[in-house]
Amino acid sequence: MAMFAFELGFCFVATVAFAIIFNIPLRLVWWGGFIGVCTWAIYSLMPVLGLSLVFAAAVAAFFASFVSQWFARFMKVPVTTFSLPGIIPLIPGSRAYETMLAFVQERYLYGLEQGVETVLQAIAIAAGLVFAFSVFSIGKGVGQRYETHR
Amino acid sequence: MAMCLHAGQLMLRYGSETFRVEDTMRRMGRAAGMEQVNTFVTTTAIFLSFKSPVDQRDHIQMLRIDERYQDLSKVTSVNQLSREYVNGLLTSREVKKQLKEIEEAPMNYPVWFIYLASGIGGGAFSYLIGSSVMDMLPAALGGLVTAIALVRYQMRLKVKFFSEFLASFTGALIALLMVRMGLVINTNQVIIGTIIPLVPGVPLTNAVRDLMSGDLVAGVARGAEAAVSSMSIAGGVAVALTIFFV
Known part of the structure; x- marks a missing residue:
């Protein structure tokens, strides 16, 4: 439990640092850190309940994006200010590294396996973002298929 | 018109989503009294057309965006400015003056602070991956070196993807x-x-947002930018690994 709190603390530091790398104003940086911590908590607790990492990434990205949209509406600033640091902890850096290492060492099958997992996790993050965005634009109308209102 | 384009140019250059640029320009145009305002924004250019209420003629102008940076605080300030203008709190002269100020302002944080943040961010993020406290210091040092290398290479070479490749190569080598x-x-x-x-966070998230809000051209273009960036970073690491592990 203490380990987990430790992790969350470092996650906060990392997210705030990334918000500074993206040049986000100092008064908004802390909220990004808060979202990042929540995202990491979801992402690391869901596998404990027996769910897959990819699904956990999707749910965590959905949460990050949803809360960011909400904050952005509340504080009247662009959404990117919050969602960008929010999803930073989800980046599948370790997997990407394993993929490259495997390819460099000519272990192609293992590399493909890791590569597929990396891509899946990236897609899961994108899916989470998209889903939250869709929930927030309900009723505004983006790209319908049939023109039913004539 | 110049004001609208200038606002759009700043937002796009400093890393805003396409949808937000278009929306801001349309709102500002309406507030300035233009009729039939149409905007088309891709990752590298802005088009704005409208019918002038003065001479009843159509005007169209295009603006090419060559350089793109990541500076979300400037996007936030332009956004705030356009909100105030649309609500009638500012005149267009004041807006023009403030846009110029925003453009000429230095970065929100001094560059050494960004180096420091890269170091701290790299160290703290590495704990989330490997959970070993001893390795945080080397990781932080590496992150610091990478950020410094990136900025230095970009100043010298002025080629974005190649300097990303070189920066990741240098960092991985260290x-x-x-x-x-x-x-x-x-x-x-x-x-x-x-x-x-080095992770290209701004183009990645913007690509997803653009594709979702129907700006398909801009979304695909940004996705390609993010992909090329990631490839060059991965390439840099791969070359460094090849040197050490063969």
């Missing part, structure tokens, strides 16, 4: 040197901490 010297327990963790400040 990290692997530390591994060779036996300072590192978890190689994986240190390399990730080194490379992570």
Whole structure:
């Protein structure tokens, strides 16, 4: 439990640092850190309940994006200010590294396996973002298929 | 018109989503009394057309955006400015003056602070991957070196993708040197901490947002930008790994 709190603390530091790398104003940086911590908590607790990492990434990205949209509406600033640091902890850096290492060492099958997992996790993050965005634009109308209102 | 285009140019240059640029320009145009305002924004250009209420003629102008940076605080300030203008709190002269000020202002944080943030961010992020406290220091050092290398290479070479490649190569080389010297327990963790400040976060998230809001051209273009960036970073690490592991 203490380990987990430790992790969350470092996650906060990392997210705030990334918000500074993206040049986000100092008064908004802390909220990004808060979202990042929540995202990491979801992402690391869901596998404990027996769910897959990819699904956990999707749910965590959905949460990050949803809360960011909400904050952005509340504080009247662009959404990117919050969602960008929010999803930073989800980046599948370790997997990407394993993929490259495997390819460099000519272990192609293992590399493909890791590569597929990396891509899946990236897609899961994108899916989470998209889903939250869709929930927030309900009723505004983006790209319908049939023109039913004539 | 110049005001609208200027606002759009600043937002796009400093890393806003296409949808937000178009929306801001349309709102500002309406507030300035233009009729039939149409905007089309891609990742590299802005088009704005409208019918002038004065002479009843159509005007169209295009603006090419060559350089793109990541500075979300400037996007936030332009956004705030356009809100105030649309609500009638500012005149167009004041807006023009403030846009110029925003454009000429230095970065929100001094560059050494960004280096420091890259170091701290790399170190802290590496803990999330490898959970070894001992390796945080090498990772932080690597992140610092990578960020400095990126800015220096960009100043000299002025080629975005190549300097990303070189920066990730330099960072990975430093990290692997530390591994060779036996300072590192978890190689994986240190390399990730080194490379992570280079992640093209702005184009990635913007690509997803653009595709969702129907700006398909801009979305695909940004996705391609993010992909090329990631490829060059991965390439840099791969070359460094090849040198050390063969």
